[in-house]
Amino acid sequence: MHSGAVFRPGFLLTTSDFTKKNDQDQAGGLTAVSKSFVELNNVRLRYSEGDDLALETTNMKIGKGEFIAVVGPSGCGKSSLLKLVSGLMPPSEGTVIVDNKEVAGPLKIVGMAFQNPTLLPWRTTLDNVLLPMEIVKPHRNRLRKHRAEYEERARKLLASVGLEGHEDKYPWELSGGMQQRASLCRSLIHEPDLLMLDEPFGALDAFTREELWDILQNLWMVRPFTVILVTHDLREAAYLADTIYVMSKRPGKILVERENPLPRPRDQEATFTQPFTDLVHELRSHIRDVRES
């Protein structure tokens, strides 16, 4: 039905990628390669010469398909870290490597979503989701001729986050949570290998936020792209991430790297269990140390 090169049939519809992920985990060789899909080597950042460091020496290794969260006090350099990895800004020292190549400019394989859904008010939900296709190669060259195929892809993605029937609505006709779902779809429509989320659910009420955790977890479990989630919310980090990094206040650096032992899929019930609350408490104590240091 679709050209396999562009439209992977499994996308969002089957769980075949679960198997892929498990295979990777079990196959030692593959894991070794995947262990460094994103790598920061002795990265430091200052915004202007003579300025204090925004980011102190930072080293990170993020595996392919891994979901990591970065937590830390305001101004510690979390958003700066995302800018470095996506190639929007070069490090002052050190190297950033993504998919075995040093990052030297904005990456095409990245999808991004922010606290503010930033949907264009004059476009429908469907057309907002399709926006990256007008920008990212090779899609932008194919879009005109293969519009129906791309629309179908966008509709499936919207349906998978519960927005079926809202495709033709404008952003102002959607609730905040629905806008953020659409924004997630827009960040994923070009099937990026790397998804960066900068406090994406920060503006939502607690119920809507937790609904979106499930939606994001589900999207990721069906097609495990690599995720870097920046969040203030320790429960969000504990719910979603495989690994949680705690950063110090400015100049930011990674103080703690914590594997998350909780099994998947995680659900709302899990947030009331001892292992979950223990993990959140532990993260909170690290953050308290950071703030008091």
Ligand code: ADP
């Ligand atoms: P966070 O996302 O953790 O709140 P940021 O990465 O946005 O922190 O910022 C880290 C530090 O760098 C802050 O002290 C901030 O004021 C500073 N900063 C961020 N962007 C710029 C910029 N464009 N120019 C100069 N300083 C900046």
Ligand code: MG
């Ligand atoms: Mg920020």
